[in-house]
Amino acid sequence: MEKHFAVIGNPIEHSFSPAMHNAGYKHLGIDAIYHRFQVYPNSLAEAVYGLCALGFAGWNVTLPHKETIIPYLDTLTPQARRAGAVNTVKILDGKKIGHNTDGDGFICSIEGELKEFRDKKAVLLGAGGASKGIALALAEKGMHVHILNRTLQKAEELVQTIHQKGGTGSxxxxxxxxxxxxVDLLVQTTPLGLKGEPFPLRLNGVAKKTLAVDIIVNVQETAFLREAKKQGCRVLDGTGMLLYQGALAWEFWLGGKAPLEAMRKGLQDQMLQRMADKN
Ligand SMILES: NC(=O)c1ccc[n+]([C@@H]2O[C@H](COP(=O)([O-])OP(=O)(O)OC[C@H]3O[C@@H](n4cnc5c(N)ncnc54)[C@H](OP(=O)(O)O)[C@@H]3O)[C@@H](O)[C@H]2O)c1
Structure with a gap:
């Protein structure tokens, strides 16, 4: 029987997940469809019960529901507990299991470039939802995580969480x-650069060994990455994180290995289409 998956959030029209997952189903001949649904905060409960009633096998969760969905779920995986947030839900024997693939997706996306994590130093710019997942995953791998944020209190709270979970941070x-x-790893997690705006901090003096990652997707090159490149750093954009969090969600739902190259191609085709539409 045809399986149904989805992503829920608000806004949702720019999500790349349907293109990425549907390309994977097509490649492997899996009888499944991945949808996207706009869900407002005051309709979240109805959406969760509706997806269950309609027989969805699972769904992804994006802003602003990653934390608020937790009370509607039956159980959480260790990854979801670690992040305090859910980006993937699976229905198993009628139970709603909350999982999180953001942090591990980020780790997978940089493993080709950063071989050693233990006792290395990561600096994260921003302390929002994405930063939290990444920070806790890096701390669990043994990195010291330094968080810089506009609202200092949020950075402090995140570092407290890192310490509670046995990691080190500042x-x-x-x-x-x-x-x-x-710095070994510098990660830009604020939305600065999404609209082509300049990056407000200079990176003069950053070591050339530094791997600089901007998790923004679908911007040809953010000002942050341009500046990091000028300083001689290795750079990565957010496409890898998006791809791997999707692949890990796929594997959580369907088992086996996700068809990474087909999903990458689906994602890239959609990105090219969006850029062409913009011009
Ligand atoms: N590649 C991927 O797979 C992936 C996954 C998730 C998110 N993202 C991207 O990551 C970005 C952040 O997402 P999020 O969910 O973490 O958002 P969020 O929870 O709203 O957090 C945004 C963070 O950026 C900071 N910030 C916002 N505007 C700023 C400004 N003008 N100057 C300095 N700091 C500013 C905020 O600081 P305050 O605490 O002071 O408000 C906060 O720390 C978005 O661009 C999103 O598209 C990518």
Missing amino acids: FGEFRPGDWLED
């Missing part, structure tokens, strides 16, 4: 400082 304000010294 925090500071989102402004120029001595935090660029001896």
Whole structure:
């Protein structure tokens, strides 16, 4: 019988997940369809019960529901508990299982470039939902995680969570400082650059060994990545994180290995289409 999956969020019209997953189903001849649904915060409960009633096998969850969906679920995986957020739900024997693939998706996306994690230093710019998942996954791999955020209290809370889970971290304000010294991994998680705006912090003096990642997707090259490249850093955009979080969700739902190359092609084709539509 045909299986149904979806992504729920608000806004949702720009989601790349349907293109990525549907390309994978087509490649393997799997009888499944991946939908996207706009769900407003005050309709979340109805949406969850509706998806169950309609027989959906699982769904992804994006902003603004990653934390607020938790009370409607029956159980959480260790990854969802670690992040305190859910981006993937699976229905198993009528039970709603909440999972999170954002942090591990990020790790998979950089493993080709960063071989060693333990005792290395990561600096994360931003302390929002995405930063949280990434920070806790990096801390679990043994990295020291330094968080810089505009709202200092949010950075402090995130570092407290890292410490509670046995990791090491520190925090500071989102402004120029001595935090660029001896960084192994620099991750830009704010939305600065989504609209082509300049990046407000200079990266002068960052070590050339630094891997700089901007998790923004579908912008040809953000000002942050341009600046990091100018400083001689290796750079990655957010496409890899998006692909791997999707592949890990696929494997959680369907088992086996996700068809990574077919999913990558589906994602890239959709990105090219969006860029062509913009011009
Ligand atoms: N590649 C992927 O798979 C992937 C996955 C998830 C998200 N993303 C991208 O990651 C970005 C952040 O998403 P999110 O879910 O983490 O958002 P979020 O929860 O709203 O967090 C945004 C963060 O950026 C900071 N920020 C926002 N505007 C700023 C400004 N003008 N100056 C300095 N800091 C600013 C916020 O600081 P305050 O705390 O001070 O407000 C907060 O720390 C988005 O661009 C999203 O598209 C990519």
